[in-house]
Amino acid sequence: MSFNLAYPSEQLKPYIKQYWAIENVLKSGESYLQRIVPSGLPEMILYLDHKPKSEKRPIEAHCLLNGQHNDYYDLIISENLSIFSVLFQPQGVREFFNLPFNELTNQSVPLAFINQTLSRELESRLSEGISFTDRVNIAEDILSGLLTVHSKDYDFKRMSHSLELIKKAKGMVDIDFLSQQACLSRKQFERLFSEHIGISPKQYLRIIRFQSALHNNSQSNHWSMTQLALESGYYDQSHFINDFKALTGLTPKKFFADCDSVSDFFG
Known part of the structure; x- marks a missing residue:
């Protein structure tokens, strides 16, 4: 398994905590369970290969926006996993998505339900990224543009x-x-x-x-x-x-x- 971590640019640091990625190759027939607990941090996650399964919180799409959650759930991983994640600052995510964030509590919502154009662009461009650094640069480019559209909230x-x-x-x-x-x-x-x-x-x-x-x-x-x-x-x-x-x-x-x-x- 390989794990990568990177921090955002100065422009996006008030809104994004970090980017991370995992590449995990399983042997045939191998599986494991990952317990997810509340972190206080919302997240946008892209599954570039297979999606995990979850009985408590179904994974309905490859690109998801995870709201705050106040309980735990399990991911069942039984196939190769390739993940790219944007971990937001608690107050930062709403600056990119103009909606009351309590509507996403305890949910993993397909990004296409919120912004279909953004979801398509992220999936397409991040899938084409050759390296983790490429994908971080792509995410920075897309999110920087989105920030200028939505960041007008004086309560930030x-x-x-x-x-x-x-x-x-x-x-x-x-x-x-x-x-x-x-x-x-x-x-x-x-x-x-x-x-x-x-x-x-x-x-x-x-x-x-x-x-x-x-x-x-x-x-x-x-x-x-x-x-x-x-x-x-x-x-x-x-x-x-x-x-x-x-x-x-x-x-x-x-x-x-x-x-x-x-x-x-x-x-």
């Missing part, structure tokens, strides 16, 4: 500031404080946050605390589960375990033993 800076506060606090921040910093009432802030980020502030803070626990564990895996829970902002181990079960389907101990525990958000 407001949401960017809110997300920076959430990231610095690792999810341990009060919603009333966030709404005050945004110069909005709590109700106005919750509505705006949901439209731009895709889920409610309360749900999002829960995901970021979970992502903080993944990051803390990868940095200090000698900690006990109790210490990890406290360092990651959980009031007690019971709260820590309940959140992990809701977001991963597994206890923390089982998840860290069986799954990739690197944080996408803090990585």
Whole structure:
């Protein structure tokens, strides 16, 4: 299996976190299961070869826009896999697609349903890219053009500031404080946050605390589960375990033993 990672240009850095790609060749009859957990980051993904299968979230097209999700699902991979992905900043994706992003919550939507012309161009041009670098340059070219069309939203800076506060606090921040910093009432802030980020502030803070626990564990895996829970902002181990079960389907101990525990958000 080969894995590649690249970062966006300065122009697109406020909107895109990174690009990544995987090339995975399986032996005949071989298969494996990949558990997908909430990361707090929306994604546009292109399957250049075979598509995986999922009972919980059907993969209906080769080019998908993945909204925020607040639970887990499994991908069943039984054929060769070639993926190119654009991982957006939480507040960035709406600058390319002019729609309320909470309409995509817990969904993997064919990009053609949102923008058929863009979907065709991405599939055609990225499929022709010879290398990962070629595909990154193609994606940058297409998305830069799209940004100039849709990026007229004056609330972008407001949401960017809110997300920076959430990231610095690792999810341990009060919603009333966030709404005050945004110069909005709590109700106005919750509505705006949901439209731009895709889920409610309360749900999002829960995901970021979970992502903080993944990051803390990868940095200090000698900690006990109790210490990890406290360092990651959980009031007690019971709260820590309940959140992990809701977001991963597994206890923390089982998840860290069986799954990739690197944080996408803090990585």
